[in-house]
Amino acid sequence: MNITITGTGYVGLVTGACLSEVGHQIICYDIDEEKISLLNQGISPIYEPGLDELIQRNIDHGRLTFSSSAEEAYSNANCIFIAVGTPANKDGSANLSFLEEAAIQIAEYINEDTIVVIKSTVPVGTNERIGRLIQERVSPHIQIDMVSNPEFLREGTAIHDTFHGDRIVIGSNSSEAAKKIEEIYTPFHLPFVQTDIRSAEMIKYASNSFLALKISFINEIANLCERIGANIDHVSTGVGLDKRIGINFLKAGIGFGGSCFPKDIHALNHLAKEFDYDFKILQSVIDVNRMQKELLFYKAKEHFGSLAGKKATVLGLTFKPNTDDIREAASLQLIQNLLLDGASVTVYDPIAMPKVEKLFGDKISYAVSSEEALHGSEVGFILTEWDEIKNIKLQDIKEKMTVPIIFDGRNCFKLEEAQKYGIQYYSIGRPTIN
Known part of the structure; x- marks a missing residue:
């Protein structure tokens, strides 16, 4: 054939x-x-x-x-x-x-x-x-x-x-x-x-929407964990070991992006409206994910009051590791918010910097490594859990940053390690280390 x-x-x-x-x-x-x-x-x-x-x-x-x-x-x-x-x-x-x-x-x-x-x-x-x-x-x-x-x-x-x-x-x-x-x-x-054809078409939308639902649900649980003093790592592990639920897509973070989930859930929601059906759960997923993408910025605003004049580092630009895809990536909204608040921004990603440069040009700086990006920084943000970013030594973070403050959207580091090296560490759904 x-x-x-x-x-x-x-x-x-x-x-x-x-x-x-x-x-x-x-x-x-x-x-x-x-x-x-x-x-x-x-x-x-x-x-x-x-x-x-x-x-x-x-x-x-x-x-x-x-x-x-x-x-x-x-x-x-x-x-x-x-x-x-x-x-x-x-x-x-x-x-x-x-x-x-x-x-x-x-x-x-x-x-x-x-x-x-x-x-x-x-x-x-x-x-x-x-x-x-x-x-x-x-x-x-x-x-x-x-x-x-x-x-x-x-x-x-x-x-x-x-x-x-x-x-x-x-x-x-x-x-x-x-x-x-x-x-x-x-x-x-x-x-x-x-x-049949129509069921096959629906299987795709239903699959992606359900996975997006799991992500948004665990992020809502993570946000509640921060308020009540629980640790989302322990909670998601305990929940995910239930075979009826499963551990996949229960990792708390700053929401989902890319070319599929955002597009597909909006398309399914639009389809539901065409047939006069109010898909309440799906609309909640959309709303939760939109807010989650800006969570790190507002955590930083709460800490500093204003980021004007701050030297900020953004590590990881793609919506997930091992791809060059920046579509619907949380990094883009964060960079925009930092610039609007008056921060000077340096970014690093092992693959995606040329694509980001097409969007932001000389409004931001581009480093050749994580270490260079962190040098002299007053606040660091982790947006993508690339292996080389997860493997940064916290001792290096402390030595290279003027003020070692990290806002980690992917929970890359253990709380005990941040405590050990005296780093102010904000993550998702876990206690803050001051």
Whole structure:
């Protein structure tokens, strides 16, 4: 089966590389010619551990190619996976314009019966809509079968998640099409969930929304722990060991960001409103996460009164480690708040500083290491738990900072260690060390 992947963003690129790794012949298509040129050289436009090596190996074996020619990508394809972006509109709804453009182009070039698989996260009913959009534009003798195959990848561990996922969801109203997609994934040796199209679309939104709910819930518990003198590390461990709940996504912090959770919960909330349903829990998740992202700043404001004239350091800029993604990252709001309050800001991140520099330019300073960023600082903020940030020696923090005050949004250090080295240490859901 000739397989085309439409879109070489995060999902499309990882999907294409992993499918080629198990022996499929893959063409990854994108309208961005510069990106395609880089990929044909084995250079990934995104940062994901192990992806460059995976791409290069399958290029060398002739299983993976990249093209900006729609005719080349679609004219001989038996199966097309669409993995284009579905960003949020201002009202929270999913923007499907890239998906619609891809569908119209597919209809122009396909010349035989085709299975179209949507991997992009889309509102319920989108697969049926896109199927009609394509079918009405092709010759009457060509049959289009739609399959919803949502992805469940985590940035930073996407390749592992692809090969070792919990399940593969296949939603289709055609049992034959569903069977063919299952055959494509058979080498992965993962459980299949076969369902109708609309249920498959809903599974993706429900999964991400529930995980976002767990994060916001434990952050609310953490905030209460601070007031009553409990320790969230102990609480989350005790709660998570209950098999009915599980330990994953119960780590307190400064909220969630990235390209998936914020977008998906807003889209599901918007969908609920379209059907005249008041999704109260989901709205609470949105509200809690918005406030949690600014928690460190207000902790610092409470401590200092004003940050005007303070030398502030921000360590970690991405929404999570092992990615270069700064979308919806708490660091961006913190930097903006610090600047508005009159602080001078120095930042450090092992990967993402070029992206942040495009946003803030010379309004802030950029260090080449955590140690350099902390030198002479009067207040430090930890936003991302990169290994090299977690492994900073507290003795070095004390020696390099003018005043060793740390606001840690990821609970990277033990309270006993902060106490030992005389560091004023504010974390999430744990007692303050003064």
